[in-house]
Amino acid sequence: MTPRRPSRNPAPPAEQAAKGAQAAPPQAAPAKRPPAKGPVAPDTRAPLPQSAPLPAAPAGTPPQPRTSAESTTPAPRLDAADRGRLLAGEHHDPHGLLGAHPVDGTAGTAGTAGGLAVRVLRPYATGVAVVAEGRRTELHDEGDGLFSAVLPGLTAVPDYRLHVSYPDGASVEADDPYRFLPALGELDLHLIGEGRHEELWKALGAEPMVHQGVAGTRFTVWAPNARGVRLVGAFNYWDGASGLPLRSLGSTGVWELFVPGLGEGELYKFEVVGPDGGRSMRADPMARRTQCPPETASIVTASHYTWQDEEWMAHRGDRPVHEAPFSVYEVHLPSWRPGLTYRELAVELPKYVKELGFTHVELMPVSEHPFTPSWGYQVTSYYAPTARLGSPDDFRFLVDALHRAGVGVIVDWVPAHFPKDDWALARFDGTPLYEHPDPRRAEHPDWGTLEFDYGRTEVRNFLVANAVYWCQEFHIDGLRVDAVASMLYLDYSREGGEWLPNEHGGRENYDAVGFLQEMNATVYRRCPGVVTIAEESTAWEGVTRPTDSGGLGFGLKWNMGWMHDSLVYVSKEPVHRKYHHNEMTFSMVYAYSENYVLPISHDEVVHGKSSLVTKMPGDWWQRRANQRAYLGYMWAHPGKQLLFMGQEFAQGSEWSEAHGPEWWLTSDDYHSAGDHRGMQALVAELNRVYTATPPLWERDTxxxxxxxxxxxxxxxxxxxxxxxxxxxxxxxxxxxxxxxxxxxxxxxxxxxxxxxxxxxxxxxxxxxxxxxxxxxxxxxxxxxxxxxxxxxxxxxxxxxx
Missing domain, CATH: 2.60.40.1180 (Golgi alpha-mannosidase II)
Structure with missing residues (x-):
């Protein structure tokens, strides 16, 4: 894998508005603050139109009976420590303090009548009333945004609503998030605790749903060492003080809150209070949609896409991949045709790939990443396709279009490392959580990033479920796993004294081995027809051996040795090639030790390595002839083929993510366009004959x-x-x-x-x-x-x- 530049760290302080999100307008004083966009709609049975303030009660609504605050008593006083932790956003059980709870006449504060104690936290509000069973009861102001009262005569919690008033005279009516039971089941919690939740994205993150008959969104996040977690977003002007506290669901480390009325399109983050009291505003690790970088908020989303690739999905696994034709066109989507969206790419990319005869496309990482020049290899949102090109359903549309054209889809997957941005995964709950706690295992020396703690069950679950997620939710046909070698060796790019040996004194990372075996076994079991491909540059034994035989369990492995040796040979002047003949023949010594792909990837045409045709010696005709001969040799050699975009028409310049392929070389306006079209015609013919000729692929292994x-x-x-x-x-x-x-x-x-x-x-x-x-x-x-x-x-x- 090419070294990547460290990602920038644009996260703002927690007390400021999250970058790119709707910020609170300047205020003279808290009392003058505009009413928060309440977390519920006027009608809880219909989701709130997103990014619009909650309206007041409809004009003409008849007044409801009122019970003055003087005719009720406050709820039992909160313990001072509980109150302080609640207001600071550090309480593990806000539902135990807020919402409605039965009390008897002898409990709590002296003189408290029996009934239902209701307590609400609404900073900046001037008054709160409870509307329940046809009557309206004003709550007592306890200060600091807390309001409470005991509703006499009630013994069970009704489907009550809150009427909240603000200094400017505006008011909203909404359901109380703290009257709802947990919306996450015991089985989900058990599987999360065991690290075996294979559909983790359905349990964690933001899930629009109907809960207890009310439409809203369930928010869940894993932060086991946090003192407290609050939900913030555009609905409350990104103000942590008026954020909605989540409750801790026991020893699993999961925090949960169902918010009625919030639905698709809402922007949100989590304010996480670490063990030392430090606060940070975090994007959701399980976010399935994000803002477009450089903005960093997560977005509530749900898929409404109807797939049309049933035929493809039913038959993609009919023939084992190592016994099937498999030629891959590697693509960097944002730069293939710069400016095109997923849906626009769905018109052009399938047609082009089909014309060239490739069986698959391989997409460089599509998971969300903040730093564009990383090409996607520094991922911050593992469950979200990049918003640069459209929505998750737009990405589904692209995959579907490729399938309907008869083209398989492989995506680059990057479980080896992640960036240090302090709004993302790094020290997520104030401690090393996704990364290894030992700095000798956490810091990646090459890329300025952090390495996952593969020995922690929850972290392994996060990654294994993510692999399943892409295959299951987006119908992906293969995962090319990036930088496997950097995962397998504890001393990768480290000098003596900079790494910690394993329990046997060796350099093998047994945690990473176990993770890769679990990932491969799970993907192959759950997603028939999918292939996993390792970018592994060493002689690690058994990369493509099944896991039940002690191997890592990959279906294919990039043959980096063949790539290096063959490029050395063809870069020599013909008069010198006889001295390098064994560079080309040596590959057959080990050709059947693994199931190989022969890759001429993006890594070979960047960073001063020059394009494929420019590597060749001689004049322009000889360079093109050399490339044609080389591709013919490559397509006939045992193993599958991969070619990076631009090389199929002999682009002379290195690839640039800012500009993409030099398509003008093939245009009618260019005087030498025929030279480049000739290379395109050869690639198409190579693929046509290859696919129709079983000797070239049936016995590759x-x-x-x-x-x-x-x-x-x-x-x-x-x-x-x-x-x-x-x-x-x-x-x-x-x-x-x-x-x-x-x-x-x-x-x-x-x-x-x-x-x-x-x-x-x-x-x-x-x-x-x-x-x-x-x-x-x-x-x-x-x-x-x-x-x-x-x-x-x-x-x-x-x-x-």
Missing amino acids: DPRGFQWSLGDGAEDNVFAFLRYDAQGAPLLAVSNFCPVVREDFRLWVPEDAAAEWAEVLNTDEARFGGSDVRNAEPVKTTPDGIRLTLPPLATVWLRPA
Whole structure:
């Protein structure tokens, strides 16, 4: 993985308005503060129109009977410590102090009558009344925004409402959030505590729902070491003092509050008070939608998308991926066509990928991230597609469109590290929570980020459920897991004394191993047809071995060794290539140790590495010919293929996330557009022939599917090998990495393979920009093999005629 720049830290202090969210207007004094946008609608059976102040009671509403405050008694006095913690937002059980609770005549303050004690916290209000069972009762002002009274004659809690008045004469009527029972079930809490909640996003975060007959949103957050948690948002002008306190649900560390009337579209954060009393305004770790960066608030959301990819989902797993054609076009969505939204991309991307014949697209990370130049590899909201391109349902629309075009979707997933922004995951509850508590395990030395604590069950659950979430909620067909090597080794990029050995004194991170095994096993069990792919750059044994055999359980692994060695070879001048011949043949020594993908990814065309065509030696014609020959060799080599955008038309410049591919190179207005279109035509033909030719993919992981025809042709810069399908039908691939035509070149083939061979692909064809040297007629097999004409800097594929 390419080192990423550390993300910036734009979080504001907790007492200020959250960046990008609706801030409170300036006030002369608290008493003059505008009425908070109350957390309920006038009609609790219908969600409040979002981002609009709560209206007062409708004009013409008949006055209700009133009971003066003097005719009631205050509720029993709060304990001073409880009162202080409640007002400071540090109470673990605000529902025990607020809301309605039966009292008898002997309980609490002397002289308190029996009935129902109601207490409300409404800072900045001038008065609060309870409307219950046809009567209205004014509450006593206890100071500091607390109001209370005992409603005589009531023994059970009715469906009461609150009438709140403010200094400017405005008033709102709303349901009381503190009259509701917990909206999270015991089974959910048990599974969270065990770290086994495989649909965690349905238990934590913001969930619009109907609870006890009332529409609203349940807010839940895991913060086990917090003194207290309050909900703040646009509905209360981002004021922590008037935030809604959540209750702690026991030893699980989960805090919960059901807020009637709040619905989709509301902006919110959590004000978290840490063990030391420090306060921070935090985005929801489980937010399924966020503001567009640089704004950082979370947004209440629910999906209303209707999928139309039933056929694709039903059959995507019919053939195991390692026995199927699998060629991948890697895409950075924001820069592929800069300025396009998810829905606009859904019109152009499926068509383009289909025309080029790729079976899959791989999307660089789409989870929300604050720092655009990180390309998505510094994630702050693991459950939210980036808002830069649209809503979560808009992203579903894009995936659906790709599926309906017959294209699978892989996304980059980044569980190796996360940024230090103090509004996100770092020290979330005032302590190291998602990160490891030991700094030697928490700090990532390369990227200025933090590493997850894979040994903590709740953290593993957060990540495992996230992998399932993308596959289940967005119909993703594969996860490419970023930077696996940095997870597996405790000494990754660390010097002696900077890392802590495991219990056996070794450098293996057993916690990370266990996490990866659990993630892979869970995804494969829950999401049939999905493949997981490891970016793992070392010789760790068993990356693609099943977990029940002690492996990590990935379906495929990026072959970084092949990528490095082959690029070294093709970057050399042809006269020097004979000295590097083994750079190309060495891959077959280990080709069947794992299930491999051959990646020419974004990492190979950035940071001074130059584009693929620019890596090649020679003049412009030779560079393009070298690239064509290389791609022909790559597509024929055992393993799956991956090519980064822009390389399919021989872009000469490095990729820039600010500008994306140089599409103008293929436009009619560019004088050399034909050169670039020729490369596009070759990639499309490679994919067409590849997909239709089982010898090229059916035995990718089976040594019986490969045989050298010429592996020692160093002096001629020639490689030739045979690929076989499950029935033994062959394909002969020959690559000439020398800029001269080789006439009557003899190659060995099995005597019983075929009597005649015909070209099915030649990268030197004129339509691809080549010199059009061909084997026009079928080539006959002779006792000493076959004799071919090899075009200059070209790859030729032949099959039995």
